[in-house]
Amino acid sequence: MLSEQLFSSICGPPLAANTAVSKDVGIYTHSVNPSWAVKATFKKSSAPPHSLAVSDTHVFAAQDQKAHVHVYSRLRGTQEALVPFQERIRCLTLAGDVLVLGTAEGRLMLWETCTGRQVTTPPCHVQAVSCLAVTPYHVLSASEDSNINVWSLARLLELGADPGHGPDLALSNHRGAITDLVVGPSTNAETNLCVSASKDKTCILWNYRSGQVLRTLLFPAAPLCISLDPCARALFVSAEDGGLYLVELFGDKPLLGSRSAELASIVVQVDAPLGVADDDAGPASCLVLNCDGTAVFTSHAKGKILRWSLTDGGHPSEMANLNAPVTNLVFVPFMPDHKPCRTATVVKPNQTQRQYTFTTQLKGHLNGTGKFGEMLNSTGIHSQALENAMLSISAPTSGAEDDSKLLKENEELRAIIEEQRALQKATMQYQEGNTA
Structure with a gap:
């Protein structure tokens, strides 16, 4: 049976003398189903919010108020490296094999974990980078200065490029610090959706390629963390008042798209929460949905991880109490995208180096059954080759119009060739007469 894995991290000292919770543990791996x-x-880690990233081989955790990132090997279950940087790291996320980091000085750092190459931008925000979001083509950085910058990932990683260039676009409609940022799964320029949450009690839905504000949502309290469902049809918001809010983007009254009856400039008031957490849980620091979008998990300042039921009146159930503020929740997809290689051992970053060694581990068999291998090892003629030959024979011939056009072109070429031959013959005769 497929089992979903949820990674959680804590930040800070224990809340009580609880001997049931192991000491020095900073990161947990939970099995969600069939049972929790x-x-x-993983020990010796204290990761603040937005500072935990998980790949298929490693766990990366920025450390609270420090310029360090701890790297843990999922395969060996131990800490593999402690990576120092020049500035304190406030948030991080993964874009493939590239770790993107936001600093307290408002910079972005990109670290290629397979080569050790590091790219650093100038200060792109006037305050600290508070959260990051990535797509296959873009990096979005949000800050306490209330602005969101959109960067081209290819431009940032281009070899020999000037690291001093600025972002492609800036989104600046908020009036307070950005608390969370998520992007939708679409990569089409017309449907590039991202959602930002701010201390100004609003969430804004953007087209981050054009910079257009698609809708503004106003909440009774400041939204702390947000998440989109896997199809980007609903937005889940956890606010300072302990409430979990559900906003359907394409419901009976669509907020987006051609069926929306209101202008994008009209602010939508969101009043009724789906449910409210108990006071002993504390404010939420992170919100995630499982892989099929049927369960919502929130982490809280008083050590609890809550699971919210979408069909049972929205009352949460306690899944764990880690006896310290839980700051991050990250789901690992149980059906990840196929990649031909993976990072077995990370290479520490080096900003001054100009020559790099690519270190990776190939996945699968090198003598795999590719098309050439199948045809080489088959008895007689391969069935696929026979099928392609039969299809080419039975394919309809070109029309009479195309044939006549080809014949005309052939006649013109023949006339040109005959003319060249006659010219060559006359030239040879002329030269022979002069020689005699």
Whole structure:
């Protein structure tokens, strides 16, 4: 049976003298189904919100108020490296094998974990970078200065490019610090959706390629963390008042798209929460949905991880109490995208180096059954080759109009060739007469 894995991290000292919780553990791996259980732990980590990233081989955790990132090997279950940087790291995320980091000085740092190459931008925000979001083609950085910058990932990683260039676009409609940022799964320029949450009690839906504000949502309290469902049809918001809010983007009254009856400039008031967490949980620091969007999990300042039921009146159930502020939740997809290689050992970043060694581990068999291997090892003629030959024979011939055009072109070429031959013959005769 497929089992979803949820990674969680804590930040800060224990809240109480609880001997049931292991000491020095900073990151947990939980099995969500068929039953909740702790599968693995990683020690000596204190990661603030938006500072945990998980790949298929490693776990990356920025450390609170420090310029360090701890790297843990999922395969060996131990800490692999402690990576220092020049500035304090406030948030991080993964874009493939590239770790994107936001600093307290408002910069972006990109670290290629396979080569050790590091790219650093100038200060792109006037305050600290508070959260990051990535797509296959873009990096979005949000800050406490209330602005969001959109960067081209290819431009940032281009070899020999000037690292001093600025972002492609700036989104600046908020009036307070950005608390969270998420992007939708679409890569079409017309449907590039991102959602930002701010302390000004609003969430704004953007087209981050054009900079257009698609809709502004106003909440009774400041939204702290947000998440889109896997199809980007609904937005989940956890606010300072402990409420979990559900906003359907394409419901009976669509907020987006051609069926929306209101102008994008009209602010939508969101009043009724789906449910409210108990006071002993504390404010939420992170919100995630499982892979099929049927369950919502929130982490809280008083050590609890809550699971919200979407069909049972929205009352949350407590899944775990880690006895310290839980700051991050990250789901690992149980059906990840196929990649031909993976990072077995990370290479520490080096900003001054100009020559790099690509270190990776190939996945699968090198003598795999590719098309050439199948045709080489088949008895007689391969069935696919026979099928392609039969299809080419039975394919309809070109029309009479195309044939006549080809014949006409052939006649013109023949006339040109005959003319060249006659000219060559006359030239040879002329030269022979002069020689005699």
